[in-house]
Amino acid sequence: MTFVTVADSDRAKQTRATLDRLHAMVADDLIAVNRVILDRMQSPVTLIPQLAGHIIAAGGKRVRPMLTLICSRLCGYGGRRHLELAAAVEFIHTATLLHDDVVDESDLRRGSATANAVWGNKPSVLVGDFLFSRAFQLMVGDGSLKVLGILAEASAVIAQGEVLQLITANNTETNEQQYLEVITAKTAKLFAAACRLGAVVTDRPAREEQALESFGHNLGISFQLVDDALDYSAREADLGKRVGDDFRDGKITLPVVLAIRRGNEDERRFWRRTLEDHEQEDGDLDQAIRLLEKHGTLDDTIERARHYRAVARDALAIFDDGEPKSALLDLLDFCIDRAH
């Protein structure tokens, strides 16, 4: 990997510590959210809490519910509604993960066997549906049609984005714009909604809602781009998945999009064979990484992520400085710095 500099590496250490402080700030709220999650995933059909517990307990970073918690604080919220809504957001995310793993035929997520690998595809589809319904029950309990509208729309957009990704998944003609549309739908939309809820529960004016939505959107894009780069570079233990999963799945992510467009005809033939035709041999992943490094596309993907980080940072400018804002900015930095 070429994109780790010494200065970045030092900063990463510092940032990781900062994320710990962020955790401490929302620790009590997160405990309450986890209690809601555990409580609402119960069912007399014991396979449901078993399977849901497997994925929910699998060391998820709870980034999305934390966004709802911190954005609520940023808006000065003093109530309890954000706890159940944060749980609803995590349920939607978890349902999506379960269905994703079925669609991607993944067998490892965050370093653990996926639910579909342990129990098969069928319960993963159905427990995903259950968690999705539970998310809506939590929102109904909250009682805000506005919240319901925001998360129902986010859910529809996510599903639409997943279908789009499925279609374009191994099309080597995919360009950067098309790729951004996919990750906007499948990642950034729920980040945006999770953040926006903070302003909604606090009845803040539309411009604050929009600012938080923009922050979440740009954070989400940045987060996904770094994930895409990490898929070709991280150590398995760090990432909780094997290096090269996207490559083996024939997924066209930004590092690849850029390499294909910058490459020569021989290289494009390589990408078509390995990703479109799914004919992969020993050494192909190494060759793919060499091509990404040759064209500097892992570095450039991180550069793109920095751009979205800058936009996200500016979106927060209208809010007063203080602990919650610093926590959000730390999280934003963490998203990039985990690449190191």
Place this chain on the structure above:
Amino acid sequence: MTFVTVADSDRAKQTRATLDRLHAMVADDLIAVNRVILDRMQSPVTLIPQLAGHIIAAGGKRVRPMLTLICSRLCGYGGRRHLELAAAVEFIHTATLLHDDVVDESDLRRGSATANAVWGNKPSVLVGDFLFSRAFQLMVGDGSLKVLGILAEASAVIAQGEVLQLITANNTETNEQQYLEVITAKTAKLFAAACRLGAVVTDRPAREEQALESFGHNLGISFQLVDDALDYSAREADLGKRVGDDFRDGKITLPVVLAIRRGNEDERRFWRRTLEDHEQEDGDLDQAIRLLEKHGTLDDTIERARHYRAVARDALAIFDDGEPKSALLDLLDFCIDRAH
């Protein structure tokens, strides 16, 4: 088949005609509902309307939305809300079917190839998620938290029932009570919710809501039991699926539950081999049908369905006579009479 009597057969003819009149009664509303369905399944990702259109247009009887339409009329509703809610109910049903077909690995539904058979499992999972989200968007548009609560709960119960069915699917120890729990969740719950909505949109008192819920629940059970009997007896063209699908899938439905419990040890070995161990040979389906007929369990399943029909009929007693009530009673009769 032994359970068709001449008198029943005559009545069936008459009932089918009556269902046509019922269709005529809600024809305009159904056109409006279909327009909402077509409109709301659109997406710039064209695979979504293609795949959704395939299953939605595949000759579904629209039983569930019709229930919402007629029950609204029964309660004297004069507005337009029931149209979008009927569409939401059909979307939830369709999403469930898509995921069902993936879980069951079915390749034929209502006489057409299933979406998963045509496009594969992956888009079926994701388009199901999309339609489910769209259902909630329709409800949010309607604006009633009560409606949202009813359908969110129904969705959670359906998913739970599907998981339960998956676990007990080929357990030959399943008893009638356990089987009823499964079909209550996976079929009757949405029937009950679809009916109850008629009283909810009209702001009718709780006893009318409860009466319609009870009607829908018992109609749903009756409907499912007849389906289970038809799976071993109907001609393919009538049912739109192959005779013996449940048998081939190793599903333990009521005709089988009863036959296992009434059978001797040799017979139980047969059921365990074919349904639990999934070791099926040529002639096994014929043998299964012979055993069901020997113990009269197809007839008895229809008898059980008649019981639930009677309960459903009584549930409607508190409503005034008239066209809508007659239409609901016709539908109830049709559910049983299609067995002939």
